[in-house]
Amino acid sequence: MAKKQETGKELVKVEVIPAQRDLSKQIVQAAKNIASKAxxxxxxxxxxxxxxxxxxxxxxxxxxxxxxxxxxxxxTIEAKRKELTQPFVDGKKALDNFFNGPKNELQxxxxxxxxxxxxxxxxxxxxxxxxxxxxxxxxxxxxxxxEERMEKAREDGNDKAIARIEQKQQELAEAIVAPKTAAxxxxxxxxxxxxxxFRIVDFAKMPDTFDxxxxxxxxxxxxxxxxxxxxxxxxxxxxxxxxxxxIVVQTNKIF
Numbered sequence: 001m002a003k004k005q006e007t008g009k010e011l012v013k014v015e016v017i018p019a020q021r022d023l024s025k026q027i028v029q030a031a032k033n034i035a036s037k038a039x040x041x042x043x044x045x046x047x048x049x050x051x052x053x054x055x056x057x058x059x060x061x062x063x064x065x066x067x068x069x070x071x072x073x074x075x076t077i078e079a080k081r082k083e084l085t086q087p088f089v090d091g092k093k094a095l096d097n098f099f100n101g102p103k104n105e106l107q108x109x110x111x112x113x114x115x116x117x118x119x120x121x122x123x124x125x126x127x128x129x130x131x132x133x134x135x136x137x138x139x140x141x142x143x144x145x146x147e148e149r150m151e152k153a154r155e156d157g158n159d160k161a162i163a164r165i166e167q168k169q170q171e172l173a174e175a176i177v178a179p180k181t182a183a184x185x186x187x188x189x190x191x192x193x194x195x196x197x198f199r200i201v202d203f204a205k206m207p208d209t210f211d212x213x214x215x216x217x218x219x220x221x222x223x224x225x226x227x228x229x230x231x232x233x234x235x236x237x238x239x240x241x242x243x244x245x246x247i248v249v250q251t252n253k254i255f
Contacts, residue, residue, distance in 0.1 A: 024084075027077055034073055037066055114247040121192070121245065124184040131179035143172055189250035196227040198241045205238030 041063060043053035054060050146169050153161035186192065200206065200223075206215055213222045215236070226234050232241040 023080065027080060030073060031077065034066070034069055038070065041066075110249070114249070117186075117190070117247050118245060121184050124181060127181050128179035128183065131181060132177055135177040135179070139172055139175065139177060143169065146172070189252075191248045191250075193246040193248050194231070195244040195246055196230075196232040196241060197244060198223045198227045198239055200238060201240050202238040207237060210234070210236050 038052070041052035041054065041059070043055070045053040045055075052063075054063055146165050150162065150165045150169075153165060209215060210226065211234075213226065215222065223239065226236070227241050230241070232243045234241055
C-alpha cells in the first residue's frame with residue numbers, strides 16, 4: 001500500500017480542552033487578585049520609575065509575604081504557559097522541518113546557478129576586455145608604422161603619400177575598437193546588482209583624509225561609502241577598490 005504523502009496540515013493538531021480554558025481563566029483571575037494586593041503599596045513617595053514604597057516594619061513583612069506569593073504565581077504561570085504552548089512549539093518545529101527540506105534544496109540550486117552565472121559573466125567580460133586591449137595594441141602599432149611612413153614621405157616631399165597617410169591615420173584614430181566576443185545577455189527576470197568593495201594593501205601609504213572623510217581613524221563604513229559613491233573608481237594610496245556583482249532573480253507567485 002502506498003504511503004500517504006504528508007501535506008503539512010497533518011503535522012499540527014492542537015486542541016484546547018475546556019479544562020485548560022477554565023484553568024487559564026483561573027490563572028488570569030488569580031493574577032488580578034495578587035496585583036490588587038501589590039497596588040496597596042503604591043505611594044507618591046516612591047522614587048522615579050517605581051510605584052511602591054515601604055514605610056514601616058508591618059509594611060515590610062506584608063510586602064515580603066506578597067513577594068513570595070508573586071514569585072510563586074509567576075513560576076506557576078510560566079510552567080503552565082510552557083505546558084500549553086509546547087504542542088504549538090512542537091508543531092511549528094515539525095512544520096519548519098517539513099518545509100525547510102525542499103526549500104533548502106532549491107536554495108542550494110539557486111545559489112549554485114547564481115554563482116555559475118556570475119562566473120560566466122566575468123569570463124565573457126574578461127575575454128572582451130582582453131580583445132579590446134589587443135585590438136587597441138594593434139591599432140597603436142599601425143599608427144606607429146604610419147607615422148614612420150609619414151616621416152619618410154615628408155623627407156621625400158611626396159604630397160600624395162602624405163595625404164594618403166593622413167587619411168589612414170584619421171580613419172584609424174576614429175575607428176571604434178570592438179571586441180569579437182558578444183556581450184553576455186541575461187534572460188528575462190534576471191539582473192545584476194553591482195557592488196563595490198575594497199581592501200587595504202598598505203596602511204602606511206593611506207592619506208589621513210580623502211574627500212573630507214577621515215580614513216585612518218574611521219571605521220570601514222567610510223571606505224565602503226567611498227567605494228560605492230565612486231563605483232570603485234576612487235584612487236587612494238594604499239587602498240585597492242574592486243567591483244563585484246550580485247545576481248538578482250525575479251520571483252513569481254505559483255501557489
